[in-house]
Amino acid sequence: MIAGEPSGDLLASRIIAGLRQGAGGDLRCAGIGGPRMQGEGFETWHDMHALTVFGYVDALKRLPSLLSTYGNVKRRWLAEKPQVFVGIDAPDFNLRLEAQLRPAGIPTVHFVGPSIWAWRYERIKKIREAVSHMLVLFPFEEEIYRKEGVPVTYVGHPLADTIPMKPDRAAARASLGLDASARVLALLPGSRRSEIDILAPRFLQAAQQLLARDPGLQCVVPMVNAQRRAEFEAILARYPVPGLRCVSAQEGDSSMPVAWRVMEASDAVLVASGTATLEAALFKRPMVISYYLSPWMRRIMSWKSGQERPYLPWVGLPNVLARDFVVPELLQDDATPDKLAEAIWTALTDDAHAQRVEQRFTDMHDTLRRDTPALAAKAILEAAR
Numbered sequence: 001m002i003a004g005e006p007s008g009d010l011l012a013s014r015i016i017a018g019l020r021q022g023a024g025g026d027l028r029c030a031g032i033g034g035p036r037m038q039g040e041g042f043e044t045w046h047d048m049h050a051l052t053v054f055g056y057v058d059a060l061k062r063l064p065s066l067l068s069t070y071g072n073v074k075r076r077w078l079a080e081k082p083q084v085f086v087g088i089d090a091p092d093f094n095l096r097l098e099a100q101l102r103p104a105g106i107p108t109v110h111f112v113g114p115s116i117w118a119w120r121y122e123r124i125k126k127i128r129e130a131v132s133h134m135l136v137l138f139p140f141e142e143e144i145y146r147k148e149g150v151p152v153t154y155v156g157h158p159l160a161d162t163i164p165m166k167p168d169r170a171a172a173r174a175s176l177g178l179d180a181s182a183r184v185l186a187l188l189p190g191s192r193r194s195e196i197d198i199l200a201p202r203f204l205q206a207a208q209q210l211l212a213r214d215p216g217l218q219c220v221v222p223m224v225n226a227q228r229r230a231e232f233e234a235i236l237a238r239y240p241v242p243g244l245r246c247v248s249a250q251e252g253d254s255s256m257p258v259a260w261r262v263m264e265a266s267d268a269v270l271v272a273s274g275t276a277t278l279e280a281a282l283f284k285r286p287m288v289i290s291y292y293l294s295p296w297m298r299r300i301m302s303w304k305s306g307q308e309r310p311y312l313p314w315v316g317l318p319n320v321l322a323r324d325f326v327v328p329e330l331l332q333d334d335a336t337p338d339k340l341a342e343a344i345w346t347a348l349t350d351d352a353h354a355q356r357v358e359q360r361f362t363d364m365h366d367t368l369r370r371d372t373p374a375l376a377a378k379a380i381l382e383a384a385r
Helices: 006-022 036-038 056-061 064-081 093-106 120-132 139-147 158-162 170-175 191-212 228-237 258-265 274-283 295-304 319-322 335-351 351-368 372-384
Strands: 030-033 043-047 085-088 106-110 133-138 151-156 184-188 218-222 244-246 268-272 287-291 329-331
Touching: 006 085, 006 191, 006 372, 036 228, 043 064, 085 093, 085 139, 085 218, 093 106, 093 120, 106 120, 106 218, 106 228, 106 372, 120 139, 120 228, 120 244, 133 139, 133 372, 139 151, 139 218, 158 274, 158 351, 170 258, 184 191, 184 258, 191 218, 191 228, 191 268, 191 372, 218 258, 218 287, 244 258, 258 274, 268 335, 274 287, 274 319, 274 351, 287 319, 287 335, 319 329, 319 372, 329 335, 335 351
Parallel strands: 030 043, 085 106, 106 133, 133 151, 184 218, 184 268, 218 244, 268 287, 287 329
Antiparallel strands: none
16 A cells, blocks of 8 residues: 555545455555554555655655655565555556556556546546556546546545534634634635745735724634744734634644634635645535646646646636536636635625535535445455455
């Protein structure tokens, strides 16, 4: 098994638990993983941070160590063949490895299909050659892979089984010490420094405009770690927002990630495009999705993908799943403080809009909620046999 980041570590740990139950306890899992996988008895050859890179520049710097890790696990598995290999996300690394293992007679299962429906559909050829069985998070992906002749199982999204169907806004506010009667806006400008550098000034200037309309508005920003907090607070000093709260993992209820607790406490969310948009949707919150790529990064993405923009008209996962602009997307030149403030003010104050969004997201939550560990384990055990 290989998982290369915290989200993959969480997914894999639950799959290991499902495998152990399906295999009757007689199970050995080894490879690259994190602490949650180790908690399920996983044998770690390399820590998952060996694969964690942020952007193209970091990837180039880390290339020697990445190649060393790749060569090590490939040699070990070709020398002592496992009954099945499971790659969790990390497509650049795992698909390359799977293309080497499968011809050697090792069944390969890949969990979390690359977003070929948005970028670089031609990757399906490599997937067809490398992957024995694909496990996908979203129902529309099943049709894509089946049409292309790739064995596939829709297993649902584990977040849908973890985030409560009915969020408790009052309890979340109490745990964070927030005013129960105030409007609360969650700001999530991303988890990478490059995202914070570009999006935080825009988000903070929008918040300044919103406070002029509602001086009682409470703005809350969850912080993934101390480094990101320091970077964000340096920007906050340039664009001060009275009363804004930065919340770290140590504050509030530790039973769920701090970003989840902040979303649950909020009336609306201003969020960078990414997995956090799906989390906000599962908490049934109206949101505004935003993102901005520098001209340099846009050129790199265009060169790598061979396309100027995604195939779909939507970028945010909630809209992709709904096949509709359920919530606004303000991207690139539209990601201005004025436009962000106007859109989020509607999300905060339009009750009819909030109710429509809540119903659409409730239906989405129900569609995504499956017994993911059991379904994934069943497909993996069948491949192993």
